[in-house]
Structure formats: C-alpha cells, structure tokens
Amino acid sequence: MEMDYVTGFAHSHMDRRPTKRPRLAWENPQAHSKAQSGMYCGQELGNLTSFGPSRVHADHASMFVKGLAQNGTPQWRNDDKDGHYLFALGENLTSRYKILRKIGEGTFGQVLDCLDRETGETVAIKVVRSIKKYREAAMTEIDVLELLKRYDRSGSRCVQIRNWFDYRNHICIVFEMLGPSLYDFLRKNNYRPFPVDLVREIGRQLLECVAFMHDLRLIHTDLKPENILFVSPEYLKIPDYKVTARSPTDVNYYKRLPKSSAIKVIDFGSTAYEHQEHNYIVSTRHYRAPEVILGLGWSYPCDMWSVGCILIELCSGEALFQTHENLEHLAMMERVLGPIPQHMLKRVDKPAEKFVRRGRLDWPEGATSRESIKAVLKLPRLQNLVMQHVDHSAGYLIDLLQGLLRYNFFFFCWVAVILSSFRGRTSVFLWSCVALVKLAGAGFCWA
Numbered sequence: 001m002e003m004d005y006v007t008g009f010a011h012s013h014m015d016r017r018p019t020k021r022p023r024l025a026w027e028n029p030q031a032h033s034k035a036q037s038g039m040y041c042g043q044e045l046g047n048l049t050s051f052g053p054s055r056v057h058a059d060h061a062s063m064f065v066k067g068l069a070q071n072g073t074p075q076w077r078n079d080d081k082d083g084h085y086l087f088a089l090g091e092n093l094t095s096r097y098k099i100l101r102k103i104g105e106g107t108f109g110q111v112l113d114c115l116d117r118e119t120g121e122t123v124a125i126k127v128v129r130s131i132k133k134y135r136e137a138a139m140t141e142i143d144v145l146e147l148l149k150r151y152d153r154s155g156s157r158c159v160q161i162r163n164w165f166d167y168r169n170h171i172c173i174v175f176e177m178l179g180p181s182l183y184d185f186l187r188k189n190n191y192r193p194f195p196v197d198l199v200r201e202i203g204r205q206l207l208e209c210v211a212f213m214h215d216l217r218l219i220h221t222d223l224k225p226e227n228i229l230f231v232s233p234e235y236l237k238i239p240d241y242k243v244t245a246r247s248p249t250d251v252n253y254y255k256r257l258p259k260s261s262a263i264k265v266i267d268f269g270s271t272a273y274e275h276q277e278h279n280y281i282v283s284t285r286h287y288r289a290p291e292v293i294l295g296l297g298w299s300y301p302c303d304m305w306s307v308g309c310i311l312i313e314l315c316s317g318e319a320l321f322q323t324h325e326n327l328e329h330l331a332m333m334e335r336v337l338g339p340i341p342q343h344m345l346k347r348v349d350k351p352a353e354k355f356v357r358r359g360r361l362d363w364p365e366g367a368t369s370r371e372s373i374k375a376v377l378k379l380p381r382l383q384n385l386v387m388q389h390v391d392h393s394a395g396y397l398i399d400l401l402q403g404l405l406r407y408n409f410f411f412f413c414w415v416a417v418i419l420s421s422f423r424g425r426t427s428v429f430l431w432s433c434v435a436l437v438k439l440a441g442a443g444f445c446w447a
C-alpha cells in the first residue's frame with residue numbers, strides 16, 4: 001500500500017471554505033470570575049499587565065521591570081472594527097513571544113502560533129477581542145482551564161493552559177500547541193468519513209473527557225468537531241479504495257488519517273458551572289440539544305447530545321442536523337430519533353410555543369417551504385443511518401447513540417442530580433446517569 005508520511009497540514013494549501021462554523025448567537029452572560037478579580041492585583045508594566053502565578057511568568061515580569069520589553073514590542077496600533085488585535089508576522093507579543101503565524105479565528109478572538117523565547121517551544125496563544133463581554137468570558141475560561149489543569153494531572157484530556165496575561169487590552173491565553181481538529185480532517189478529506197475503529201477510539205476519549213468535566217461540575221456546552229484537536233499534527237496519506245477516483249492526481253484518491261488517535265478538547269469559553277442558571281441558548285446549532293431549543297433549561301446532558309451528533313458526523317462525514325432553523329431542526333430530530341415526548345412539548349418556554357400544536361410538533365404544517373420538508377424527509381432513521389456507514393459493531397454503536405441522543409436523558413439527569421446530592425459526591429452523578437441509561441436499555445459497550 002502506497003503511503004505518504006506528512007508532518008502537519010500545509011496551511012498555504014488550505015481550501016477557501018471557512019475553517020469554523022460559527023455559533024449563531026453568543027448569549028452567555030458569564031458571571032465575574034475569580035481570575036478576574038486577580039487581574040487587578042496584576043503589575044502594570046508598560047503596555048502589559050502580568051498576573052501569572054507561575055515562576056516563569058514572574059521572571060518574565062522582572063524582565064519588563066528592567067525595561068527590556070518595550071524595545072521588543074511594536075508601536076501601539078488600533079484594533080480592527082471588531083476588536084481583533086492587529087499584528088504582523090514576526091512581531092513580538094510582549095517580549096517573550098514571537099508571532100509565527102495565525103492558526104485560527106473564532107468568536108472570541110484569534111489564535112496565533114508563537115515561539116516562546118523562554119522555553120524554546122511553540123505555543124498557541126488565543127488573543128481575545130478587546131470587547132468587555134469577550135474579556136469577561138476569557139477570564140471565566142482561564143478559571144476553568146486552571147481548575148482542569150489542577151485535576152487533570154496527566155494533562156491527557158483537555159488542552160493545557162501554560163500562562164495568561166493582559167496585553168494592550170487583549171486577554172492572551174497561552175496554550176500547549178496541538179494539531180488539526182476533527183473538522184480540519186473532515187474538510188481536507190472532502191467530508192469522507194473516518195474509519196469506524198478511529199471513531200470508536202475518539203468516542204472513548206471524548207466520553208472520558210466529558211465524564212471528567214462533569215465530575216468537576218462543569219458543562220462544556222460547545223462540543224463540536226472544531227473544538228476537538230488531535231494532539232499530534234502528523235498524518236498519513238493513504239489511497240482511499242472506497243472512492244471511484246483511480247488516478248493519484250485526483251484529489252479524492254488519497255485520504256488523510258492522523259498518525260496518532262490521541263485527542264484533546266479545547267475552547268472552554270462557554271463552559272458553565274452546574275450551579276449557574278441555565279436558561280440561555282448554548283452550543284453551535286448542529287450540536288444543540290432539544291431541551292436547549294425548547295427552552296426547557298439544560299444541564300450535563302447537552303454535552304452528551306453533542307457527543308452523539310459528533311460521533312455520527314465522524315462515521316458519515318457530514319453533520320447530522322444540517323439546518324439553521326429551530327422547527328426544522330426539531331422535525332429532523334423526530335425523523336431520525338422518533339417523536340419528542342409530549343411531556344417535554346407541554347413545558348416549552350414562550351418563544352418555543354409556536355413550534356407546538358395540540359401537544360405535538362407543528363410539522364409539516366409549520367414548515368417554511370417545500371425544500372424544508374424535503375430536507376427533513378431525506379434523513380434516515382438512526383439505525384439505518386448507522387448501518388449505511390458501519391458494517392461490524394453497528395449494533396453496539398446504535399445502542400450507544402440511542403443513549404446519547406435520548407430526549408429523556410434530560411429528565412434522567414434530574415433524578416441523577418438528586419441521587420448525587422444525597423451522597424454529596426459528584427462522581428455519583430455520572431454513574432447514576434450511566435446506570436439510568438443502561439436501565440433504559442442503552443449500551444455503552446461500543447466506546
């Protein structure tokens with residue numbers, strides 16, 4: 001078998017499709033965080049405010065005191081109209097970090113590949129937009145990252161924070177450098193699926209990460225292929241025998257596969273604590289749980305729903321619920337997973353009342369167009385969808401997905417919360433959920 005070994009995606013050859021699917025709304029009213037109050041204890045050093053607890057950071061601050069830094073940083077420039085930091089490649093971001101290239105951009109800011117002059121390693125720095133709500137969310141993200149770092153001793157599940165600082169009104173979060181995202185692979189492979197054995201391995205790690213977060217009473221709320229990164233940038237190019245392309249010059253002849261299956265979750269900017277109020281809209285559209293759309297309030301199960309959508313996408317190559325409209329989205333869920341229980345439809349909030357008529361979803365009557373009805377009818381039932389893409393172990397995967405994409409999971413969750421509060425132990429919560437789902441006939445054997 002011809003095999004081509006490559007290190008890292010060639011960014012210059014990236015196609016022109018967007019690398020990220022944006023969240024439609026950013027409606028996360030974050031509370032002031034512990035880290036934020038720490039900010040005012042920082043040392044004002046020229047155009048940098050430094051607060052990092054680490055020894056490395058303290059050394060860095062002392063460099064500024066000696067007056068070395070100002071020479072190394074560019075002249076002050078205004079931000080762009082959206083509050084993004086403007087920079088040139090090769091410039092310094094404080095005297096410690098040299099900007100090598102831009103890796104990504106999201107709602108919160110830009111992510112830059114930088115050389116850390118103190119350690120000699122390359123790091124990914126998220127330079128957050130200089131807008132109050134994004135600055136506040138970044139401070140919450142730092143709190144969460146530090147909590148995760150404290151408990152994830154092996155650092156194997158979630159991206160590791162190395163440092164943070166406030167530079168020219170931009171919160172900058174320094175991360176370990178990771179490889180491409182699951183979405184980068186899907187895109188580069190023209191939306192061809194991942195091999196099922198790799199999906200199983202990714203699913204296991206993802207569920208471990210979610211269990212770990214839930215145990216800390218944290219809800220990620222924005223799990224999606226863009227936010228799951230392979231640890232290593234190395235990948236193989238192997239001929240894809242399933243496609244009709246016969247010539248190695250054809251773009252579809254090869255398929256890229258990661259050399260290692262190790263993944264980590266990123267983007268804790270929307271992570272919520274269990275005790276906060278959960279009535280606003282969360283998650284990127286395709287991965288949004290029904291209770292979020294129906295305004296029923298949400299909790300841990302919204303992450304489980306996202307994991308279910310992600311696993312299907314990895315097996316099929318395409319997002320399961322490709323829609324931008326609430327009623328169509330709910331109709332798609334009913335098509336794939338069966339009717340939404342009446343007790344949920346009875347409790348919807350005011351804005352969602354228009355989706356319900358006589359105790360059931362107002363579909364197809366409420367559809368906005370014939371195309372919309374066709375888009376829903378095109379979707380297969382979950383079992384058929386899985387069997388189209390998975391030959392061996394389809395049964396186990398269907399069991400797992402039925403457990404993750406369970407409308408009632410939301411209600412099981414409340415029972416589990418009550419059970420865990422009796423015992424005062426967070427892990428009881430997750431095991432209660434698992435036990436309840438198992439009792440309900442779902443299997444977790446596959447992952």
Ligand SMILES: Nc1ncnc2c1ncn2[C@@H]1O[C@H](COP(=O)(O)OP(=O)(O)OP(=O)(O)O)[C@@H](O)[C@H]1O
Nearest residue numbers: 104105106107108109111124175176177178267269
């Ligand atoms: N540690 C990292 N290593 C390598 N690339 C990274 C790292 N962190 C982020 N990226 C890249 O930068 C992109 C944006 O990062 P991130 O999702 O944290 O930003 P965001 O502004 O919070 O995005 P969103 O719009 O989803 O909220 C990611 O999709 C990824 O491609």
